[in-house]
Amino acid sequence: MIARTIVDVPAAQTDRLFDYLIPAHLEQIIQPGMRIIVPFGPRQIQGFVIEVTATSDVPKLKSVQEVLDPVPVLTSELLQLGRWLAHTTICFQISAFQVMLPAALKTSVMKELHLLVAHRELEMPLQPLFQQNKKVLWKDAVDHLGSQLGLVRKALDAGQLVVHYVVKEKAKKKMEKWVKVNKEADLTSIKSSAHKQLEIIHFIEQKAEPIRSQEVLTATQSTRAVLKSLIEKKLVLEWDQETYRDPLQGVRYKPSPPLPFTDEQQQAFIPLKKAIVDKRSETFLLHGVTGSGKTEIYLQAIDEVMKQGKEAIMLVPEISLTPQIVSRFKSRFGEEVAVMHSGLSVGEKYDEWRRIHRSEVKVVVGARSAVFAPFSNLGLIIMDEEHETSYKQEDMPRYHTKEVAIKRSVHHQCPVILGSATPSLETFARAQKGVYTLLSLKHRVNNRPMPTVDIVDMREELRAGNRSMFSVSLMEALKRRLELGEQSVLFLNRRGYSTFVMCRDCGYVPQCEHCDISLTYHRSNHSLKCHYCGHEETMPVECPECTSEHIRFFGSGTQKVEEELTRVLPEARVIRMDVDTTRTKGSHQRLLDAFGNGDADILLGTQMIAKGLDFPNITLVGVLAADTMLHIPDFRSAERTFQVLEQVSGRAGRHQRPGEVLLQSYTPEHYSIELVKSHDYDTFYQMEMRQRKAAEYPPYRYMALVTISDPDLPNVIQKAQKISDYLKSTLGSETVILGPVVSPIARIKDRYRYQCMIKYKNEPRLTEALQQILQHYLRDTTQGKLQISLDMHPYFFM
DNA sequence: AGCACGCCGACT
């Protein structure tokens, strides 16, 4: 039998099947979807078995070396999905398979040198390497020998050394020692003077069930030595048992029963339930204002799915995957829930993945990659905050979670629910057209009013002589909350406002020498750092351009706001939440808990506080600069502005007390800001659609982005022009090719970047044309330094 | 991506 295999080499030339002979002893074992080790040229690497066939066209076949999995890690559905993913996003198949699995399953190959003779026989420079060990990592040999590496080749030729490729799996199963009493043992053989041993034996005996060794030691206050002597006498049996890491560290959740639905929720639930029961692949858009109870609908829909004996995937944006949301699912569904997010360690993610893979859980709550959860009996996929950009993966494969979810729903004949208060225009347009089924929740639960929103014109503030970052009304509102003992949230839209350094005399801004981007100031070590390549330099004391001393940290970061805030409101207790204060594990939750406990009056933060926050005492939300996002040169900037403002507004007045929102803006008349006042998504949608139509942007047109980069500027320009010309000559006359133009970030890591944008309506041969281009420049991309990257559904045009 | 093979210049 033949194993047709995709090998773990992400390169254009190896992006195809390689056939391997299955040795007789593995014939009953190897199945599609398993990982195997195969010889590839002179080395050994990992591969995925795609299919098993009887014959091969290749005359001389090598044999499969080893099987890594007892059961396939990829189901036939996921194998198919991977092929589809590679084709639609134009990436290597291996990258598509790799993204569906936890990182722990990725193997690394170690090249080792093994000594075959006595180390004294080696040439002198090689001897110290092998003095201690018979094997040495190739990497270490390179480090130690440097230019004398040629001696290794000689020793290899002379048969003194041999190269071995050792495949290392990263996956480590967590093992724990367990004990039980040996039934056949004669317990009376313990001397009565051995108090500790007797204590331990009795403790284990009374438990009846096996117990963790560690638990025995803690309970009896003994040392391992005592237990060990019992084990050696075979009175107690000890063995290693695999356990799952518990990322929630033993937190137990109180069960929470379903909440009664409002009429509106009930109305929305009926068609969802029907689709679940009818096993229909249908995509719903659940459009509900903030606080309208979407989560309760998700929970009860999942409950319905579980009653059918099926599984559900609950997708949430990474940033809102807080313990708050997790606990809501855990307390409803208990042990049936797995959680997947970037905060987990590689090992923890692997454990959660295996719980899904072994069908030990019925529900997975997770970010983007959880859409690939290896369920085989999927009954529902929910995507909360459907409009969130984090659902788009920005490196290969550049997939959109929504597309994958819908693809899987077709395979499993199950519904998809897209939920949002502010759906992306693409999604809402499809719901309008009837491609998706629209379900609306227009009211908050318990008829809580939407918060009142006021817009403060910061230009007027300036005219009135207020140069601070807080308007008079915001200051007054904050002071009022302090007096009433209520809490406020201050939101700083950091996108567009970076923490750059600027000379106040000549306006000089330090830039990265490898990337055309301003350096970011890092207070911790008083340095300037590039966010793209990591380049770091010390903060200059004087301006390199004009030698002025007035060069300093500029931008309006949260730190700066915090300083200002404590200056003008010294009595206020402030909690700041941004990337700096939430870097360590669990700090996110600690800060939120502190705020929830009323340890602070004001929560100041960036994007990460815009969603999921649900505290009864928040009655004021202030947005410091509502329009910073609006000026980012991106056709979606108005949409993002409206979405984020609507989202933060939703944090206020979710409970008894009514909420108030203050938006400070320099362009208060813009519809994306104005319409937050009335929480009027529909009007925003219509106005924005008009803009999109006029400029032929999505959802009226599809879009694709080609980015060409190379260290040699003339080469980039020339190649970009040729690519653009080729596209113009190949694609339909209705298709618009913009560019080549310089990318918004003109240079990253010393590579100059140009891009072409493709706007099209119907272009069945687009994928083919783009693949043609990749093929045509294969030489330049593999041997030269040219890079061509494709994004079939770009979200950011950088 | 690695890795070997092979063809040129500059050294013992």
Place this chain on the structure above:
DNA sequence: GTCGGCGTGCTC
């Protein structure tokens, strides 16, 4: 003559 530099092409 040989060592080692890098361009070229292959991996079932």
